[in-house]
Amino acid sequence: MPTKPDIPIALDVQDLQVYFKLRGSGLSRLLGKEGGTVKAVDHVSLRLRRGEVLGLVGESGSGKTTLGRAILGLVPATGGAIEHTSGGESVDISKLRGRALREHRTKVQMIFQDPHAALNPAMTIATQVGHPLVIHQKLRGAELRERVVAALESVGLAPAEQFMGKYPSDLSGGQKQRAVIARSIILNPDVLVADEPVSMLDMSVRAKILQLMLDLKHKLGLTYVYITHDLATAKFFCDRVAIMYLGKVVEIGPTDEIFANPRHPYTQALLKAIPDVDPAKQVPRDLPRGEIPDAARPPRGCSFHPRCPLARAECGWEPRDLKALVEEHWTRVPVDEYEHEHAVVGGLRELNTDAKTVLVQPTRGGTVAEIFAMFTKIRDENPDEPLWSGVTRIEQTPDGVAFDFAEPAEIALHPAGSSEVACVRVNAQ
Ligand SMILES: Nc1ncnc2c1ncn2[C@@H]1O[C@H](COP(=O)(O)OP(=O)(O)O)[C@@H](O)[C@H]1O
Numbered sequence: 001m002p003t004k005p006d007i008p009i010a011l012d013v014q015d016l017q018v019y020f021k022l023r024g025s026g027l028s029r030l031l032g033k034e035g036g037t038v039k040a041v042d043h044v045s046l047r048l049r050r051g052e053v054l055g056l057v058g059e060s061g062s063g064k065t066t067l068g069r070a071i072l073g074l075v076p077a078t079g080g081a082i083e084h085t086s087g088g089e090s091v092d093i094s095k096l097r098g099r100a101l102r103e104h105r106t107k108v109q110m111i112f113q114d115p116h117a118a119l120n121p122a123m124t125i126a127t128q129v130g131h132p133l134v135i136h137q138k139l140r141g142a143e144l145r146e147r148v149v150a151a152l153e154s155v156g157l158a159p160a161e162q163f164m165g166k167y168p169s170d171l172s173g174g175q176k177q178r179a180v181i182a183r184s185i186i187l188n189p190d191v192l193v194a195d196e197p198v199s200m201l202d203m204s205v206r207a208k209i210l211q212l213m214l215d216l217k218h219k220l221g222l223t224y225v226y227i228t229h230d231l232a233t234a235k236f237f238c239d240r241v242a243i244m245y246l247g248k249v250v251e252i253g254p255t256d257e258i259f260a261n262p263r264h265p266y267t268q269a270l271l272k273a274i275p276d277v278d279p280a281k282q283v284p285r286d287l288p289r290g291e292i293p294d295a296a297r298p299p300r301g302c303s304f305h306p307r308c309p310l311a312r313a314e315c316g317w318e319p320r321d322l323k324a325l326v327e328e329h330w331t332r333v334p335v336d337e338y339e340h341e342h343a344v345v346g347g348l349r350e351l352n353t354d355a356k357t358v359l360v361q362p363t364r365g366g367t368v369a370e371i372f373a374m375f376t377k378i379r380d381e382n383p384d385e386p387l388w389s390g391v392t393r394i395e396q397t398p399d400g401v402a403f404d405f406a407e408p409a410e411i412a413l414h415p416a417g418s419s420e421v422a423c424v425r426v427n428a429q
């Protein structure tokens with residue numbers, strides 16, 4: 001098993017942070033407002049042993065690509081380290097610059113999602129596959145040709161002579177991705193980051209490309225980071241899986257364990273959303289309660305709490321959740337009721353915050369008692385809504401209705417069985 005402790009570590013990501021500063025709109029800059037920060041990778045630690053396949057799984061926007069790009073040194077790390085060990089020597093990729101970084105990129109390669117975009121339409125397959133050898137090793141002539149032939153044949157583009165003079169448009173999607181893989185292995189790297197390498201290919205060739213990658217891994221002693229939003233391919237392909245949500249790893253463990261015993265409510269929801277083999281059921285079912293939140297303003301406490309069916313008091317409830325609840329309530333009530341309530345509380349703007357305490361004030365036409373009655377009614381409609389467990393005070397004051405929210409628990413990965421899980425509910429068991 002690749003998780004045996006005597007197999008050396010190939011990649012050690014330690015407390016990695018990759019933050020993007022948003023510049024904000026022209027207007028907000030004029031008004032002197034900061035653009036905010038997206039914590040695309042937020043304190044992530046991962047270790048890969050040589051020969052291991054680690055899956056990074058999560059919905060769009062969870063930070064998978066950014067983590068992959070950081071491993072290649074394509075985006076700067078805000079903090080933490082990415083230690084890569086090859087031939088007994090370790091370097092921190094996040095500290096490399098210039099020539100050392102270019103050198104590093106010969107050892108860690110990336111396979112991108114779209115093979116069509118990854119290839120230059122005006123260059124022959126042989127030229128493109130051999131390009132890294134020309135750049136990094138100054139190869140030419142017969143030696144170059146020989147290496148290109150070997151690479152093409154090792155990815156199943158054989159006999160190579162039939163493909164060398166062709167252009168990308170002459171190849172099928174699967175063949176193009178094979179050419180991209182040939183180019184990515186031609187410098188004998190030891191780590192490959194594959195970012196959704198089959199998601200743009202026809203169903204019929206996906207398994208073949210993944211099988212090819214597994215064969216190459218064994219033949220060439222590669223270590224893979226496999227990025228996907230698709231748990232079904234991760235199950236087939238990975239030794240271990242890390243589930244990511246809004247920049248954080250929420251669960252990580254051996255693939256078998258993740259599938260047999262998913263512990264984090266988000267992992268459980270993702271597993272339920274795996275499309276069925278029955279084509280009639282192939283639309284992925286929605287995760288509970290809505291959309292992925294805005295990454296520049298992640299929820300308090302556990303980022304998953306607004307969507308979590310099992311959330312409880314200490315998961316990080318905040319005024320924004322109350323706002324969402326009122327808005328949801330308004331979609332269900334008759335128009336005249338909505339209009340009355342809306343007139344009393346105004347636009348709910350004061351609730352658009354993650355503060356611990358908030359005061360909802362009546363508009364000029366409304367009273368504190370009317371606001372209190374509205375919230376009481378909403379609570380009575382669904383007293384089991386987990387948000388209410390996180391509200392520690394609802395009180396009428398002379399100026400409005402005051403709400404206090406419970407302090408969130410610290411959410412961090414803790415061992416659970418052979419996995420690690422970041423969830424207060426799991427960690428309390
Ligand atoms: N260059 C960038 N500048 C600003 N924000 C970015 C940049 N790259 C990614 N992001 C943001 O970081 C988050 C993670 O994105 P990404 O790594 O592409 O996620 P995934 O691959 O899981 O879909 C998203 O909110 C995305 O909008």
Ligand code: SF4
Pocket residue numbers: 264265266302303304305306308309310311312315411422423424425426
């Ligand atoms: S900590 Fe666990 S129970 Fe609480 S919201 Fe997050 S996933 Fe749900």
Ligand SMILES: [Mg+2]
Pocket residue numbers: 064065066
């Ligand atoms: Mg991505």
